[in-house]
Amino acid sequence: MSATENKSASPLMVILAFAIVYIVWGSTYFFIQMAVKGFPPFILGALRFILAGLLMAGWCIIRGEKLFAIRGIKHAAISGILLLFFGNGIIIWVEQSMPSAMVAITVSSAPLWFVLLDKPKWSENFRSKSIIAGMLIGLAGVILLFSEQISQIFSMPESTPVKMSSMVLLLFAAIAWAGGSLYSKYRSAEGSIIVTTTWQIMAAGIAFIPGILIRDEFSGFHWQEVPSDSWIALVYLVIMGSVAGFSAYVWLLQVRTAMQVSTYAYVNPVVAVLLGVFFANEKITAIQIAGLIIILGSVLLINMARYRREKLADRIKNS
Template sequence: MTNSKNKWLVPLAFTNIYVIWGITFLAISFGLKGFPPFILSGLRFLVAGILMMGYLLSKGEKANSLINWKKNAITGVLILTGGTGLVAWGEQYVTASEAAISIATGPFWFIAIDRKNWKYYFSDKFIPIGLMIGFVGLIFFLKGSVNSNAAHAAANSHLRITAFVVLGLSSIAWVLGSLYSKKNPASQTTFMNIAQQLIVAGVAAFLIALFRGEWAHFSASNIPVSAWAGVLFLIFFGSIVAYLSYIWLLSVKPAALVSTHTYINPIVTVIAGWIVANQSINGGQLYGLAIILLGVLLTNVTKYFKLSKRSKVKIRRVRRFFNRAGKRYQPI
């Protein structure tokens, strides 16, 4: 029964992280029509975290370990407040498509920061080649973006450059949080860890909003319906459905396979932004996107070959089994 469930759960979960996280960048741009960036981030994280925490507590789970709260607080602030909150700030000055393409450079930052595994990374010739190609693609993309006349972009090119720098910092924060979480795992269920991370990240985002003066100029009475729709999508789909799908997939599928969302999300965002929000993307940005994705693909190509070899071995075993069965019962 479990295997039959996984047959449809796996493709459904992949669809969630491919499509939902691609649309999330567009949902943030809608949310920004009525919410300042860190109020928007705090609201989506805190509401999602409280909903998850309430459900888990009703099922009898405990959340009284201070050590686990501390570990999840650090992870949540880095990955969610820093990694995603800074994306919301950046999307004030760049389009959702541009933000998604910038985040596609995340795997490069992961390799650069994870010094402990440098020997492993750079023993693979494809990884440094992929890094160099990805860097060239980033230059092409930024060059095309600074000269872009996208409607959502700021008139001041310096603000756009600052936004791209901040988006780069958001990728670094996400990587730092991921590495910390891997080295310092909390001793409780994954769902409880996620709930605690969301709650702490939401509180941290609200505090940043207070420090930046966002609350002083915020009025809930002037929020358009499109902004509320963006917030609801971010809460239920971005912060709960897609995040849970991602964590579950990591437990049942190889990480290299799950990480393919990095390549698909920008494409989904570009298509969704063009269809829904009439967001344009120029030739220079498209060239940059293609080169960046090629670079990211090369940094993981060895992993994919290993997965492919394992799949071929399984296929050969199945074929041998049916060949033997066919010979055994061959009619005279």
């Protein structure tokens, strides 16, 4: 596949994949924080991704897919480590000491890095006022959504150095995620997407193992002491977050532009807030409602840019 074209796909499948990425990943921040209360971070990362990788490998075998193409494994491993070990692993680490809402804010800078790093789409993205405006408005909306939590966090001077270092790490995570996504889009598209996804997940799980050994995480860790909530969270992260969510994400990268797919980073915090309102009896303020409206408007702007390009291309083709 060339760098400038996307594969065709059923509109219904695209909508379903976006729904999974938007809604399921919006809930994973909460479940990561729940899981990391019972599991050390590197053990959690290894368990989550190795188990998900084994499930995916089993599905590949059932489907008769060719799992062991060396070139495909190499490309998948590189993108998987960038995406899931650095991108998601840093989130796991930071959520030991940082609220999930704040994590979602910082990670929402990912669409900015998609635009800056996606060189084949520079001419398209930087010429589109809708994309640039949507991207900046979306980031502003996320900050507004969590503005009250931000002010509370930085009102405690003793925690500021830790929070600042965590935010720097999360910024690196967003860059790694964007880089890994673009590598996956342009370099890992040969062969079956399900096989690519399997090796991306498996490579990330294996990459967590040295961290377990270096930090000696098994010392003092007892499986029987892990609370049931953490086990439930782990199962959710394996099945929904990794197998369903990440598979949908990798597939979307092949059929839609990286900029459009990256809108998940704006929608995920919205989902996280709404889940808190409906299932944890959290209150939503007028400022948060304004943030939600702004974020959804930004996603509409970004997607409308693509819609207008497609309509123009159809008119030219049919003229």
